Amino acid sequence: MEPEAKQSNLLIPGAIVVAGALIAGALYMSNAPRGATANAGQQLELPTGDLEQMKPISSDDHIRGNPDAKVTIVEYSDFECPFCKAFHPTLQQAMQEYGNDIAWVYRQFPLDQLHSKARKEAIASECAAELGGNDAFWKFTDRFFELTPSNDKTDIGSVLPRIAKEIGLDTAKFASCLASTKYDAHIEDNVQNATVTGGNGTPWSIVVTQSGKKYPLSGAQPYEAVKQLIDLALKDN
Amino acid sequence: MRTVLTILTSTRSLLTVLTLATFVFVLSVWLPNLRLLFLVWTDASVSFGDKIALPMSLLPSIATNFTLLSASYTIAIALLAGINAALTVHLIKTRRRIGGSAVIGASGIFAGAFGVGCAACGPLILTSLIGTVGGISVLAILPLRGGELGIIGVALLGYSMYLLAKQITKPLVCEPTSIEL
Numbered sequence: 001m002e003p004e005a006k007q008s009n010l011l012i013p014g015a016i017v018v019a020g021a022l023i024a025g026a027l028y029m030s031n032a033p034r035g036a037t038a039n040a041g042q043q044l045e046l047p048t049g050d051l052e053q054m055k056p057i058s059s060d061d062h063i064r065g066n067p068d069a070k071v072t073i074v075e076y077s078d079f080e081c082p083f084c085k086a087f088h089p090t091l092q093q094a095m096q097e098y099g100n101d102i103a104w105v106y107r108q109f110p111l112d113q114l115h116s117k118a119r120k121e122a123i124a125s126e127c128a129a130e131l132g133g134n135d136a137f138w139k140f141t142d143r144f145f146e147l148t149p150s151n152d153k154t155d156i157g158s159v160l161p162r163i164a165k166e167i168g169l170d171t172a173k174f175a176s177c178l179a180s181t182k183y184d185a186h187i188e189d190n191v192q193n194a195t196v197t198g199g200n201g202t203p204w205s206i207v208v209t210q211s212g213k214k215y216p217l218s219g220a221q222p223y224e225a226v227k228q229l230i231d232l233a234l235k236d237n
Numbered sequence: 238m239r240t241v242l243t244i245l246t247s248t249r250s251l252l253t254v255l256t257l258a259t260f261v262f263v264l265s266v267w268l269p270n271l272r273l274l275f276l277v278w279t280d281a282s283v284s285f286g287d288k289i290a291l292p293m294s295l296l297p298s299i300a301t302n303f304t305l306l307s308a309s310y311t312i313a314i315a316l317l318a319g320i321n322a323a324l325t326v327h328l329i330k331t332r333r334r335i336g337g338s339a340v341i342g343a344s345g346i347f348a349g350a351f352g353v354g355c356a357a358c359g360p361l362i363l364t365s366l367i368g369t370v371g372g373i374s375v376l377a378i379l380p381l382r383g384g385e386l387g388i389i390g391v392a393l394l395g396y397s398m399y400l401l402a403k404q405i406t407k408p409l410v411c412e413p414t415s416i417e418l
Contacts, residue, residue, distance in 0.1 A: 049272070087299060113377040198272065215276060218269035219302035225294040232277070232287050 031149040049198030051214040054206055055189075062106045062129060062137045065095055069103035070210045071233040073217075073226075076107045076194035077124060078202040080115030082150035083220035087203045088142070089222050094230060102230060106141060109202050110192040115152050120178070122187050124160045127177035131169045208234040241324070241402045250323040258319030261346070265311045267292065312385035317394035318346055325402035332404075341397040346390065364399050 039190070043230055057072060073091060077084040091104050108125075111119035121144065129137035143163045148154040164174040194204055198216060205217040207229050213236050244250055267274060277283050277291055297310050379385050 083302060090301075114382070196242045201269075216270070216273050218273075219298060221270075221295060224298045225291070225298065228287070228291045228294040229273075230292060232283065235287075236282070 029106065030102050038049045041141040045188060047048075050212045051197050051206060051216060053193070053196045055193045057208075058074055062125075062141075062150060062188075064106070064138050067099040067103055071098075071127060071230055072103045072105060073230075074089040074105040074110035074208060076119045076190065076197075076199050076202065076204040078110050079125070079148070080116055080150055080152050080154065081111065082129050084125065084203045085148070087152050088145040089221040090220070090226055092142070093223055094226055097227070097229060099128075103236060106137070106185045109194040109204060110187065110191065110200060111202060117152050117154055117156050119187060120156055121154070121160070123183045124156075124174075124178055126166065126183040126186065127168060127174055128167065131164075131173055132167060136167055136169060141165075141218040143167065143178045161237060174228075189204055207234045211236050238276075238402070240406050244327050244405065245320065245323060252325055253323040254316070254319035257322045258315040260300075261318045262312065262315035263296070265315065266296055266302075266328070269298075270295055271303065276378065306381065306384045307387060310384070310391050313388065314394060315344065315392045317391065318342060321394060321397055321401065324393070324398065324405060326402060328401060341393050341400065344393050347393065 054074065056080055058065075066120065073094070075091065077087075094102060095104055108122040110122050114121055125137055125140050126143070128140035132139075140163055143166060146161070147159060147163070160178065161175065164171050197206060197216075198204075201218065203220060207217060208214040209215075211229075213233070215233060217226070217229060245254065272290055274295075278288055303311060323370065381388070
Protein backbone atom coordinates (compact mmCIF):
# COMPACT_ATOMS: atom_id res chain seq x y z
CA MET A 1 0.00 0.00 0.00
CA GLU A 2 2.84 2.36 0.69
CA PRO A 3 4.03 2.94 -2.93
CA GLU A 4 0.43 3.60 -3.97
CA ALA A 5 -0.04 6.08 -1.18
CA LYS A 6 3.18 7.81 -2.24
CA GLN A 7 2.01 7.92 -5.86
CA SER A 8 -1.33 9.37 -4.81
CA ASN A 9 0.39 11.91 -2.58
CA LEU A 10 2.52 13.05 -5.49
CA LEU A 11 -0.38 13.39 -7.89
CA ILE A 12 -2.28 15.94 -5.85
CA PRO A 13 0.54 18.48 -5.56
CA GLY A 14 1.40 17.63 -9.18
CA ALA A 15 -2.07 18.62 -10.34
CA ILE A 16 -1.89 21.80 -8.28
CA VAL A 17 1.54 22.65 -9.72
CA VAL A 18 0.30 22.11 -13.30
CA ALA A 19 -2.77 24.29 -12.67
CA GLY A 20 -0.62 26.91 -10.95
CA ALA A 21 1.89 26.93 -13.79
CA LEU A 22 -0.87 27.43 -16.33
CA ILE A 23 -2.38 30.31 -14.39
CA ALA A 24 1.04 31.87 -13.79
CA GLY A 25 1.82 31.58 -17.49
CA ALA A 26 -1.48 33.17 -18.33
CA LEU A 27 -0.88 36.05 -15.94
CA TYR A 28 2.60 36.56 -17.35
CA MET A 29 1.22 36.65 -20.86
CA SER A 30 -1.50 39.08 -19.84
CA ASN A 31 1.23 41.58 -18.98
CA ALA A 32 3.15 40.92 -22.19
CA PRO A 33 2.84 43.41 -25.06
CA ARG A 34 0.28 42.72 -27.74
CA GLY A 35 1.00 41.29 -31.16
CA ALA A 36 2.84 43.11 -33.89
CA THR A 37 -0.31 44.77 -35.13
CA ALA A 38 -0.96 46.77 -31.99
CA ASN A 39 -0.14 50.44 -32.13
CA ALA A 40 2.84 51.55 -30.07
CA GLY A 41 1.91 52.79 -26.62
CA GLN A 42 -1.57 51.36 -26.87
CA GLN A 43 -2.69 48.88 -24.26
CA LEU A 44 -5.76 46.78 -24.53
CA GLU A 45 -8.13 47.41 -21.62
CA LEU A 46 -9.17 44.42 -19.59
CA PRO A 47 -12.78 43.46 -20.05
CA THR A 48 -15.03 45.32 -17.69
CA GLY A 49 -18.02 43.71 -19.29
CA ASP A 50 -20.06 46.89 -19.37
CA LEU A 51 -22.56 46.53 -22.19
CA GLU A 52 -23.40 50.23 -21.87
CA GLN A 53 -19.93 51.02 -23.19
CA MET A 54 -20.93 49.64 -26.58
CA LYS A 55 -20.09 52.26 -29.17
CA PRO A 56 -23.37 53.72 -30.48
CA ILE A 57 -24.40 52.49 -33.91
CA SER A 58 -23.59 55.12 -36.49
CA SER A 59 -23.16 55.62 -40.22
CA ASP A 60 -19.57 54.37 -39.80
CA ASP A 61 -20.97 50.93 -39.09
CA HIS A 62 -21.70 48.19 -41.60
CA ILE A 63 -25.43 47.70 -41.25
CA ARG A 64 -27.42 44.97 -42.98
CA GLY A 65 -31.16 45.46 -43.08
CA ASN A 66 -33.32 48.25 -41.77
CA PRO A 67 -31.24 50.82 -39.82
CA ASP A 68 -34.39 51.75 -37.88
CA ALA A 69 -35.24 48.16 -37.00
CA LYS A 70 -36.80 47.32 -33.65
CA VAL A 71 -33.90 45.04 -32.76
CA THR A 72 -30.25 45.34 -33.75
CA ILE A 73 -27.67 42.59 -33.44
CA VAL A 74 -24.17 44.01 -33.13
CA GLU A 75 -21.71 41.25 -33.94
CA TYR A 76 -17.97 41.50 -33.18
CA SER A 77 -16.37 38.96 -35.48
CA ASP A 78 -13.06 37.52 -36.63
CA PHE A 79 -12.74 36.45 -40.26
CA GLU A 80 -10.57 33.44 -39.37
CA CYS A 81 -12.67 32.16 -36.49
CA PRO A 82 -14.48 28.95 -37.46
CA PHE A 83 -17.27 29.78 -35.04
CA CYS A 84 -17.82 33.15 -36.74
CA LYS A 85 -17.99 31.31 -40.05
CA ALA A 86 -20.60 28.95 -38.54
CA PHE A 87 -22.54 31.84 -36.98
CA HIS A 88 -22.69 33.87 -40.21
CA PRO A 89 -25.42 31.73 -41.87
CA THR A 90 -27.34 31.76 -38.57
CA LEU A 91 -27.59 35.55 -38.69
CA GLN A 92 -28.32 35.43 -42.43
CA GLN A 93 -31.25 33.13 -41.65
CA ALA A 94 -32.46 35.53 -38.94
CA MET A 95 -32.30 38.43 -41.41
CA GLN A 96 -34.42 36.45 -43.86
CA GLU A 97 -36.99 35.45 -41.27
CA TYR A 98 -37.38 38.78 -39.48
CA GLY A 99 -36.96 41.16 -42.45
CA ASN A 100 -37.32 44.79 -41.46
CA ASP A 101 -37.74 44.00 -37.77
CA ILE A 102 -34.04 43.40 -37.23
CA ALA A 103 -30.73 44.86 -38.36
CA TRP A 104 -27.27 43.30 -38.25
CA VAL A 105 -24.19 45.38 -37.51
CA TYR A 106 -20.80 43.86 -38.24
CA ARG A 107 -17.81 45.03 -36.21
CA GLN A 108 -14.21 43.82 -36.40
CA PHE A 109 -12.72 41.70 -33.62
CA PRO A 110 -9.63 39.98 -35.09
CA LEU A 111 -7.90 37.81 -32.47
CA ASP A 112 -4.31 38.37 -33.57
CA GLN A 113 -2.87 35.90 -31.06
CA LEU A 114 -4.85 33.07 -32.63
CA HIS A 115 -5.38 34.22 -36.20
CA SER A 116 -2.53 36.22 -37.67
CA LYS A 117 -4.37 36.75 -40.97
CA ALA A 118 -7.62 38.00 -39.51
CA ARG A 119 -6.59 41.66 -39.21
CA LYS A 120 -5.53 41.86 -42.85
CA GLU A 121 -8.86 40.35 -43.83
CA ALA A 122 -10.67 42.88 -41.66
CA ILE A 123 -8.80 45.64 -43.53
CA ALA A 124 -9.83 44.00 -46.83
CA SER A 125 -13.49 44.13 -45.81
CA GLU A 126 -13.13 47.81 -44.90
CA CYS A 127 -11.54 48.43 -48.29
CA ALA A 128 -14.47 46.66 -49.94
CA ALA A 129 -16.82 49.03 -48.10
CA GLU A 130 -14.75 52.05 -49.14
CA LEU A 131 -14.68 51.09 -52.79
CA GLY A 132 -18.14 49.58 -53.20
CA GLY A 133 -20.22 50.85 -50.31
CA ASN A 134 -22.23 48.94 -47.70
CA ASP A 135 -23.46 46.37 -50.24
CA ALA A 136 -19.92 45.53 -51.25
CA PHE A 137 -18.94 45.08 -47.61
CA TRP A 138 -21.67 42.50 -47.08
CA LYS A 139 -20.99 40.78 -50.40
CA PHE A 140 -17.32 40.56 -49.42
CA THR A 141 -18.15 39.19 -45.97
CA ASP A 142 -20.66 36.61 -47.23
CA ARG A 143 -18.30 35.41 -49.93
CA PHE A 144 -15.30 35.35 -47.63
CA PHE A 145 -16.99 33.11 -45.06
CA GLU A 146 -18.31 30.93 -47.89
CA LEU A 147 -14.91 30.45 -49.52
CA THR A 148 -12.43 30.23 -46.69
CA PRO A 149 -11.61 27.36 -44.32
CA SER A 150 -10.86 29.48 -41.17
CA ASN A 151 -8.14 28.93 -38.56
CA ASP A 152 -5.56 30.91 -40.55
CA LYS A 153 -5.66 28.48 -43.48
CA THR A 154 -6.80 31.13 -45.94
CA ASP A 155 -4.48 31.97 -48.79
CA ILE A 156 -5.04 35.71 -48.52
CA GLY A 157 -2.73 36.43 -51.45
CA SER A 158 -5.21 34.85 -53.85
CA VAL A 159 -8.56 34.88 -52.02
CA LEU A 160 -8.77 38.60 -51.26
CA PRO A 161 -8.15 39.81 -54.85
CA ARG A 162 -10.43 37.05 -56.13
CA ILE A 163 -13.36 38.22 -53.99
CA ALA A 164 -12.63 41.86 -54.84
CA LYS A 165 -12.83 40.98 -58.53
CA GLU A 166 -15.96 38.84 -58.10
CA ILE A 167 -17.88 41.60 -56.38
CA GLY A 168 -16.84 44.14 -58.99
CA LEU A 169 -14.28 46.24 -57.15
CA ASP A 170 -11.37 48.02 -58.82
CA THR A 171 -8.64 45.48 -58.01
CA ALA A 172 -5.79 47.99 -58.29
CA LYS A 173 -7.46 50.39 -55.85
CA PHE A 174 -8.33 47.45 -53.61
CA ALA A 175 -4.68 46.33 -53.53
CA SER A 176 -3.52 49.84 -52.75
CA CYS A 177 -6.10 50.22 -49.95
CA LEU A 178 -5.10 46.84 -48.55
CA ALA A 179 -1.46 47.92 -48.38
CA SER A 180 -2.33 51.12 -46.55
CA THR A 181 -2.74 51.60 -42.82
CA LYS A 182 -5.82 53.79 -43.04
CA TYR A 183 -8.15 51.32 -41.32
CA ASP A 184 -5.78 50.27 -38.54
CA ALA A 185 -7.19 52.72 -36.02
CA HIS A 186 -10.80 51.92 -36.94
CA ILE A 187 -10.26 48.19 -36.49
CA GLU A 188 -8.37 48.68 -33.25
CA ASP A 189 -11.24 50.85 -32.04
CA ASN A 190 -13.66 48.00 -32.77
CA VAL A 191 -11.41 45.52 -30.91
CA GLN A 192 -11.19 47.81 -27.88
CA ASN A 193 -14.94 48.24 -27.89
CA ALA A 194 -15.57 44.50 -28.09
CA THR A 195 -13.29 44.01 -25.12
CA VAL A 196 -14.74 46.72 -22.89
CA THR A 197 -18.23 45.40 -23.46
CA GLY A 198 -17.12 41.97 -22.20
CA GLY A 199 -16.11 40.15 -25.37
CA ASN A 200 -13.43 37.58 -24.62
CA GLY A 201 -13.83 35.40 -27.68
CA THR A 202 -15.56 35.43 -31.04
CA PRO A 203 -18.26 35.70 -32.19
CA TRP A 204 -19.38 38.20 -29.55
CA SER A 205 -22.79 39.74 -30.09
CA ILE A 206 -24.94 42.32 -28.37
CA VAL A 207 -28.65 42.35 -29.08
CA VAL A 208 -30.06 45.87 -28.67
CA THR A 209 -33.77 46.49 -28.24
CA GLN A 210 -35.69 49.58 -29.34
CA SER A 211 -35.66 50.94 -25.78
CA GLY A 212 -31.90 50.48 -25.61
CA LYS A 213 -31.81 47.35 -23.46
CA LYS A 214 -28.81 45.18 -24.29
CA TYR A 215 -28.44 41.41 -24.18
CA PRO A 216 -25.00 39.79 -24.58
CA LEU A 217 -24.69 36.62 -26.65
CA SER A 218 -21.43 34.75 -26.69
CA GLY A 219 -20.38 32.18 -29.24
CA ALA A 220 -21.92 30.51 -32.26
CA GLN A 221 -25.29 29.77 -30.72
CA PRO A 222 -27.86 27.68 -32.57
CA TYR A 223 -30.53 29.42 -34.63
CA GLU A 224 -33.22 28.52 -32.09
CA ALA A 225 -31.36 30.42 -29.34
CA VAL A 226 -30.86 33.47 -31.56
CA LYS A 227 -34.55 33.36 -32.48
CA GLN A 228 -35.58 33.14 -28.82
CA LEU A 229 -33.44 36.14 -28.00
CA ILE A 230 -34.74 38.18 -30.93
CA ASP A 231 -38.32 37.36 -29.96
CA LEU A 232 -37.58 38.41 -26.40
CA ALA A 233 -35.96 41.64 -27.60
CA LEU A 234 -38.90 42.39 -29.91
CA LYS A 235 -41.23 42.33 -26.90
CA ASP A 236 -39.31 45.22 -25.36
CA ASN A 237 -40.74 48.41 -26.82
CA MET B 238 -14.99 -4.16 -11.18
CA ARG B 239 -18.23 -6.10 -10.82
CA THR B 240 -18.78 -4.55 -7.38
CA VAL B 241 -18.34 -1.07 -8.81
CA LEU B 242 -20.76 -1.80 -11.66
CA THR B 243 -23.31 -3.16 -9.20
CA ILE B 244 -23.03 0.05 -7.17
CA LEU B 245 -23.37 2.24 -10.24
CA THR B 246 -26.43 0.43 -11.56
CA SER B 247 -28.39 0.87 -8.35
CA THR B 248 -31.25 3.35 -8.67
CA ARG B 249 -29.79 5.76 -6.14
CA SER B 250 -26.35 5.80 -7.77
CA LEU B 251 -27.82 6.18 -11.24
CA LEU B 252 -29.82 9.13 -9.99
CA THR B 253 -26.68 10.70 -8.49
CA VAL B 254 -24.72 10.13 -11.73
CA LEU B 255 -27.49 11.57 -13.89
CA THR B 256 -28.13 14.56 -11.62
CA LEU B 257 -24.51 15.62 -11.34
CA ALA B 258 -23.67 14.82 -14.97
CA THR B 259 -26.65 16.89 -16.14
CA PHE B 260 -25.69 19.74 -13.80
CA VAL B 261 -22.06 19.81 -15.03
CA PHE B 262 -23.10 19.50 -18.68
CA VAL B 263 -25.76 22.22 -18.51
CA LEU B 264 -23.43 24.55 -16.62
CA SER B 265 -20.66 23.99 -19.19
CA VAL B 266 -22.97 24.74 -22.09
CA TRP B 267 -24.44 27.80 -20.40
CA LEU B 268 -21.07 29.06 -19.21
CA PRO B 269 -20.43 31.42 -22.16
CA ASN B 270 -23.82 33.00 -21.61
CA LEU B 271 -24.28 33.05 -17.84
CA ARG B 272 -24.38 36.82 -18.02
CA LEU B 273 -27.24 36.72 -20.51
CA LEU B 274 -29.09 34.18 -18.39
CA PHE B 275 -28.60 36.28 -15.27
CA LEU B 276 -30.00 39.34 -17.07
CA VAL B 277 -33.02 37.42 -18.31
CA TRP B 278 -33.72 35.64 -15.02
CA THR B 279 -33.53 38.83 -12.98
CA ASP B 280 -35.58 40.95 -15.39
CA ALA B 281 -39.11 41.25 -14.04
CA SER B 282 -40.44 42.28 -17.45
CA VAL B 283 -39.44 38.92 -18.99
CA SER B 284 -42.17 36.29 -18.84
CA PHE B 285 -41.68 33.00 -17.01
CA GLY B 286 -41.99 31.15 -20.32
CA ASP B 287 -39.13 33.16 -21.84
CA LYS B 288 -37.05 32.66 -18.70
CA ILE B 289 -37.28 28.91 -19.34
CA ALA B 290 -37.30 28.85 -23.15
CA LEU B 291 -34.12 30.87 -23.67
CA PRO B 292 -31.83 28.71 -21.48
CA MET B 293 -33.30 25.59 -23.06
CA SER B 294 -32.60 26.93 -26.55
CA LEU B 295 -28.92 27.38 -25.62
CA LEU B 296 -28.42 23.67 -24.85
CA PRO B 297 -27.96 22.53 -28.49
CA SER B 298 -24.92 24.85 -28.64
CA ILE B 299 -22.87 21.78 -27.67
CA ALA B 300 -23.07 21.08 -31.42
CA THR B 301 -22.50 24.63 -32.71
CA ASN B 302 -20.26 26.33 -30.16
CA PHE B 303 -17.86 23.50 -29.34
CA THR B 304 -15.27 21.69 -31.39
CA LEU B 305 -15.58 17.91 -31.59
CA LEU B 306 -12.75 17.66 -29.06
CA SER B 307 -14.20 20.16 -26.58
CA ALA B 308 -17.69 18.67 -26.89
CA SER B 309 -16.24 15.19 -26.25
CA TYR B 310 -14.32 16.14 -23.13
CA THR B 311 -17.17 18.29 -21.82
CA ILE B 312 -19.51 15.27 -22.00
CA ALA B 313 -16.80 12.98 -20.58
CA ILE B 314 -16.10 15.36 -17.66
CA ALA B 315 -19.84 15.58 -16.89
CA LEU B 316 -20.22 11.78 -16.85
CA LEU B 317 -17.02 11.15 -14.90
CA ALA B 318 -17.94 13.81 -12.34
CA GLY B 319 -21.30 12.05 -11.88
CA ILE B 320 -19.66 8.64 -11.47
CA ASN B 321 -17.10 10.07 -9.02
CA ALA B 322 -19.91 11.58 -6.96
CA ALA B 323 -21.88 8.30 -6.87
CA LEU B 324 -18.79 6.33 -5.79
CA THR B 325 -17.91 8.95 -3.16
CA VAL B 326 -21.44 8.80 -1.75
CA HIS B 327 -21.13 5.00 -1.56
CA LEU B 328 -17.79 5.26 0.23
CA ILE B 329 -19.20 7.73 2.75
CA LYS B 330 -22.20 5.47 3.36
CA THR B 331 -19.98 2.46 3.95
CA ARG B 332 -17.74 4.63 6.15
CA ARG B 333 -14.59 3.99 4.21
CA ARG B 334 -11.80 6.52 3.69
CA ILE B 335 -12.11 8.59 0.52
CA GLY B 336 -8.43 9.51 0.56
CA GLY B 337 -6.84 11.66 -2.14
CA SER B 338 -9.31 10.64 -4.84
CA ALA B 339 -11.70 13.44 -3.89
CA VAL B 340 -8.94 16.04 -4.32
CA ILE B 341 -7.92 14.51 -7.66
CA GLY B 342 -11.54 14.43 -8.78
CA ALA B 343 -12.03 18.06 -7.77
CA SER B 344 -8.78 18.98 -9.60
CA GLY B 345 -10.17 17.19 -12.67
CA ILE B 346 -13.36 19.22 -12.64
CA PHE B 347 -11.31 22.38 -12.01
CA ALA B 348 -8.88 21.70 -14.89
CA GLY B 349 -11.72 20.68 -17.18
CA ALA B 350 -13.68 23.82 -16.38
CA PHE B 351 -10.73 25.94 -17.51
CA GLY B 352 -10.79 24.20 -20.86
CA VAL B 353 -14.52 24.38 -21.40
CA GLY B 354 -15.76 26.57 -24.19
CA CYS B 355 -14.99 27.54 -27.70
CA ALA B 356 -11.56 26.03 -28.16
CA ALA B 357 -10.64 27.94 -31.31
CA CYS B 358 -11.65 31.40 -30.22
CA GLY B 359 -11.00 31.57 -26.49
CA PRO B 360 -12.02 29.20 -23.69
CA LEU B 361 -14.31 31.23 -21.60
CA ILE B 362 -13.28 30.73 -17.99
CA LEU B 363 -9.62 31.22 -18.81
CA THR B 364 -10.16 34.40 -20.80
CA SER B 365 -12.73 35.72 -18.34
CA LEU B 366 -10.37 35.31 -15.42
CA ILE B 367 -7.21 36.71 -16.88
CA GLY B 368 -8.45 39.08 -19.51
CA THR B 369 -8.66 38.72 -23.26
CA VAL B 370 -5.00 39.34 -24.05
CA GLY B 371 -3.58 36.95 -21.49
CA GLY B 372 -6.15 34.24 -22.03
CA ILE B 373 -5.85 34.21 -25.78
CA SER B 374 -2.04 34.46 -25.65
CA VAL B 375 -1.93 31.33 -23.55
CA LEU B 376 -4.18 29.57 -26.04
CA ALA B 377 -1.92 30.56 -28.90
CA ILE B 378 1.01 28.66 -27.40
CA LEU B 379 -1.02 25.53 -26.69
CA PRO B 380 -1.19 23.10 -29.64
CA LEU B 381 -4.80 22.13 -28.90
CA ARG B 382 -5.77 25.75 -28.13
CA GLY B 383 -6.81 24.98 -24.55
CA GLY B 384 -8.16 21.51 -25.19
CA GLU B 385 -5.21 20.26 -23.11
CA LEU B 386 -6.97 21.44 -19.96
CA GLY B 387 -10.05 19.42 -20.80
CA ILE B 388 -7.93 16.33 -21.48
CA ILE B 389 -6.10 16.81 -18.16
CA GLY B 390 -9.52 17.11 -16.51
CA VAL B 391 -10.71 13.82 -18.04
CA ALA B 392 -7.47 12.08 -17.02
CA LEU B 393 -7.67 13.33 -13.42
CA LEU B 394 -11.33 12.36 -13.10
CA GLY B 395 -10.58 8.95 -14.61
CA TYR B 396 -7.75 8.42 -12.13
CA SER B 397 -9.92 9.59 -9.26
CA MET B 398 -12.60 7.09 -10.34
CA TYR B 399 -9.97 4.34 -10.38
CA LEU B 400 -8.84 5.23 -6.85
CA LEU B 401 -12.43 5.28 -5.59
CA ALA B 402 -13.16 1.92 -7.21
CA LYS B 403 -10.03 0.48 -5.62
CA GLN B 404 -11.04 1.80 -2.23
CA ILE B 405 -14.52 0.28 -2.62
CA THR B 406 -13.24 -3.16 -3.60
CA LYS B 407 -10.60 -3.21 -0.87
CA PRO B 408 -11.56 -5.76 1.78
CA LEU B 409 -12.56 -4.24 5.10
CA VAL B 410 -9.78 -5.42 7.38
CA CYS B 411 -7.89 -3.90 10.25
CA GLU B 412 -4.53 -2.70 8.96
CA PRO B 413 -1.69 -1.97 11.29
CA THR B 414 0.21 1.17 10.31
CA SER B 415 3.51 -0.55 11.09
CA ILE B 416 4.40 -4.05 12.10
CA GLU B 417 7.00 -4.42 14.74
CA LEU B 418 9.07 -7.53 14.43
